[in-house]
Amino acid sequence: MTKVYLSLKVIFTILSVIAVHQIPVATSKQWCIANSTATDAELMLNIYLGCEHKFVNCKPIYPGGSCFDPDTLISHASFVMNAFFQLHNRTKEFCGYNNTGIITTTDPSYGSCVYYIS
Numbered sequence: 577m578t579k580v581y582l583s584l585k586v587i588f589t590i591l592s593v594i595a596v597h598q599i600p601v602a603t604s605k606q607w608c609i610a611n612s613t614a615t616d617a618e619l620m621l622n623i624y625l626g627c628e629h630k631f632v633n634c635k636p637i638y639p640g641g642s643c644f645d646p647d648t649l650i651s652h653a654s655f656v657m658n659a660f661f662q663l664h665n666r667t668k669e670f671c672g673y674n675n676t677g678i679i680t681t682t683d684p685s686y687g688s689c690v691y692y693i694s
Contacts, residue, residue: 604681607691608661608671609654611678618676619653625660625673632659636689643689654684655691662694 610619627634636643637652657677664670671677685691 605683605693606661606666606679606681607684607693608658608666608677608679609684610650610657610672611676612650614650614653614672614676616649618674619649622653622660622673622676623649623656626656632656632663634659642687655689658684658691662692666694 610622614622623634623637626632627637634656635641637655638644643651643655653676657672661667661671661677661679666679668679671679683691683693
């Protein structure tokens with residue numbers, strides 16, 4: 577009886593460890609940033625979709641904004657893509673149009689430029 581109990585305990589422990597590593601942690605911090613392989617046209621489209629349609633607050637990437645510098649497409653697109661991603665509860669499908677974004681657990685904020693997190 578003890579041998580069966582010990583075997584079941586070992587199996588339960590192994591399965592528990594496997595299951596825990598398969599469950600996404602809802603409290604983990606995630607940001608969406610532009611993929612370095614995205615083209616300029618794709619980055620501009622992400623900015624257009626987020627800013628021109630007023631889905632996100634794009635003032636920080638405009639001249640004088642806290643995230644204007646560096647004044648690059650990839651930097652501005654990353655800010656907009658992350659704001660859109662956060663707005664949609666960090667759902668993978670909302671991290672960049674046409675798979676142009678990647679999800680990271682490293683905070684991309686820098687200086688006074690703060691990337692929103694929900």
